[in-house]
Amino acid sequence: MREIRDKFSIEIMDMTFEQEKEYIKNQLAELRLKKRNRQKAF
Secondary structure, eight states, X not given: OHHHXXXXXXXXXXXXXXXXXXXXXXXXXXXXXXXXXXXXXX
C-alpha cells in the first residue's frame, strides 16, 4: 500500500487541486473500464 501511495504522490506532486481532481477522475474511469472488460471476458 505504501508503494502505491508513494507512486500516486509523485504523479500528482506538481498538480493544482483541479488537476488532481481531473487526474483521479480519469484514473477511476480507466479502472471501471478495465473491470467491465474483465467481466465481459468471463
